[in-house]
Amino acid sequence: MSKERIQISEALYDIMPSDYQDLVKSATYGKEDRGWKDIGTSKELIEQHSLCAGCPESMAFRYILASLPNPEDTVMVGSTGCTSLVFPMVAVHNIHSLFGNQNAIASGLKRALGVRFPGRVKDVVVLAGDGATVDIGLDMTLQAWFRQEKFTTICFDNELYANTGGQESGLMQKGFVAKMAPVGKLFDKVRLPEIARESGCHYVVNCTVSKPSLVEKVIRNAVHVAREIGPTYLQLYTPCILEIGKNSMEGLQEMRDSEKPTERFAYKEYISEPAKQLLAELAAKDKERKAAAKQLAGQASA
Amino acid sequence: MSDYRVLPGPEHFLPPAAASMGIRLPNPGEAHINGVITSEDKAYEEAARQFLMAKVPTVFPGPLVLWAWNEKAAKKATAVRHLFNTLKECVQPGQKPMLIPMPDYRPKYPKINPEVEINPNHPNLTIWHNKIDCCMFIGVHCHQANLSLKIIRGGTSCYTIAMCAQAGHEDAMLSFRDASVEKIMRLADTVKRLKGTVQPRLTSAKNGASS
Numbered sequence: 001m002s003k004e005r006i007q008i009s010e011a012l013y014d015i016m017p018s019d020y021q022d023l024v025k026s027a028t029y030g031k032e033d034r035g036w037k038d039i040g041t042s043k044e045l046i047e048q049h050s051l052c053a054g055c056p057e058s059m060a061f062r063y064i065l066a067s068l069p070n071p072e073d074t075v076m077v078g079s080t081g082c083t084s085l086v087f088p089m090v091a092v093h094n095i096h097s098l099f100g101n102q103n104a105i106a107s108g109l110k111r112a113l114g115v116r117f118p119g120r121v122k123d124v125v126v127l128a129g130d131g132a133t134v135d136i137g138l139d140m141t142l143q144a145w146f147r148q149e150k151f152t153t154i155c156f157d158n159e160l161y162a163n164t165g166g167q168e169s170g171l172m173q174k175g176f177v178a179k180m181a182p183v184g185k186l187f188d189k190v191r192l193p194e195i196a197r198e199s200g201c202h203y204v205v206n207c208t209v210s211k212p213s214l215v216e217k218v219i220r221n222a223v224h225v226a227r228e229i230g231p232t233y234l235q236l237y238t239p240c241i242l243e244i245g246k247n248s249m250e251g252l253q254e255m256r257d258s259e260k261p262t263e264r265f266a267y268k269e270y271i272s273e274p275a276k277q278l279l280a281e282l283a284a285k286d287k288e289r290k291a292a293a294k295q296l297a298g299q300a301s302a
Numbered sequence: 303m304s305d306y307r308v309l310p311g312p313e314h315f316l317p318p319a320a321a322s323m324g325i326r327l328p329n330p331g332e333a334h335i336n337g338v339i340t341s342e343d344k345a346y347e348e349a350a351r352q353f354l355m356a357k358v359p360t361v362f363p364g365p366l367v368l369w370a371w372n373e374k375a376a377k378k379a380t381a382v383r384h385l386f387n388t389l390k391e392c393v394q395p396g397q398k399p400m401l402i403p404m405p406d407y408r409p410k411y412p413k414i415n416p417e418v419e420i421n422p423n424h425p426n427l428t429i430w431h432n433k434i435d436c437c438m439f440i441g442v443h444c445h446q447a448n449l450s451l452k453i454i455r456g457g458t459s460c461y462t463i464a465m466c467a468q469a470g471h472e473d474a475m476l477s478f479r480d481a482s483v484e485k486i487m488r489l490a491d492t493v494k495r496l497k498g499t500v501q502p503r504l505t506s507a508k509n510g511a512s513s
Contacts, residue, residue, distance in 0.1 A: 007369070008369060008370065009367060010370070011383040012363055012368050012383060015363075015402070016368060016403055017403070017405060020405050049411070088406075088408035088411060089411070
């Protein structure tokens with residue numbers, strides 16, 4: 001796969017808005033080792049978006065889109081929430097599902113893609129908020145995992161319904177008082193990473209998006225494991241700075257504070273045995289490829 | 303036959319789908335003008351006349367010609383550019399032909415730039431901003447074209463032409479069907495032939511799209 005497939009008609013090239021020209025000229029479609037370090041030197045797969053200034057979700061989007069191993073052959077499935085405002089500005093195929101249906105849609109999509117393109121790797125990535133993943137869509141989320149559907153589920157966990165003014169969600173911390181939840185949460189944050197593990201996910205990570213290299217690693221691992229073995233789940237803390245009373249500049253610090261070893265977003269990872277084996281094989285191949293490239297570069301400069 | 307006529311608006315906030323008012327699509331070799339089935343020859347003349355009369359005649363190419371997804375699409379794009387160049391050559395001082403792409407169908411938030419693109423979910427913004435009073439859609443998928451044409455008819459006074467590669471659009475004021483490179487070139491030739499014979503609406507108080 002490569003960007004040769006998406007050329008603009010020469011006769012109308014000059015009238016295309018510059019973001020589309022840039023996507024064709026310098027986006028990283030087809031680049032084997034694409035990652036967050038491409039940000040700033042190539043066209044990102046996300047254009048201007050309407051998220052709030054300083055929103056950690058926008059950071060997460062940028063890192064994830066930079067890290068997808070196969071964006072030209074990836075379909076993302078979104079759901080209702082702040083993320084649905086961003087998808088129109090994303091240069092990866094995407095589907096907006098009804099609230100909570102995202103994992104059911106992704107199940108059918110993944111199977112249909114397998115039938116339609118039998119010889120081609122097609123990745124499906126669900127990206128939804130905590131309301132869609134854990135509350136309204138929990139049934140669909142779990143059933144997809146039980147069925148061992150081969151796609152990645154990413155939950156942007158901001159611990160409440162941010163898009164509608166701050167209602168209580170299952171992933172909200174116990175005791176938290178939000179604008180539309182004045183009594184305070186009465187029960188504990190749902191432990192979805194553990195539920196994911198028990199439901200058959202082969203790769204589960206709970207972390208924040210404060211470190212782009214970490215986001216890149218977990219996204220690549222999750223997509224590769226889902227492609228070859230079975231369902232994977234990433235729960236990424238993307239705090240809503242407005243709803244927790246922070247300023248635009250404080251999102252990153254909020255994530256850093258929340259990932260300390262005793263905090264709820266301390267890095268947690270579960271990898272099944274088959275997934276461990278696969279990731280070890282991929283790492284060995286990657287090492288070989290890099291060594292070969294280094295040798296080739298050395299020969300060329302000699 | 304229906305008495306309803308597909309005319310420049312603004313009709314009202316939610317204009318009816320022309321199909322629901324009894325307007326039917328042309329058969330192969332035919333076209334329609336204002337919902338009345340007519341010969342293609344007559345439609346070329348009328349489309350060319352409308353372009354030459356307009357203060358801001360505009361071509362809106364959609365993704366099916368903007369992207370060279372096959373050889374035919376690239377050739378159609380060349381023909382669209384030829385039509386636009388012909389329009390530029392044939393208009394009189396004061397007229398301002400435009401070529402504005404519709405690269406994406408998804409609603410763009412927070413906004414589109416109406417100077418550089420048109421979006422099917424709010425085509426009126428581009429039409430109002432540029433005071434477009436005659437436009438032609440080409441290479442836009444049917445459902446998005448129908449949506450746009452209805453919005454334009456509902457909220458603007460712009461005359462709409464559809465150069466449709468399928469069965470035509472009843473929601474346009476004038477529609478060709480089975481669009482091809484030859485048909486686009488023939489329209490360009492007709493514009494060239496009628497050059498100087500049509501009086502532009504430059505002095506009319508009602509020119510330009512109204513809100």
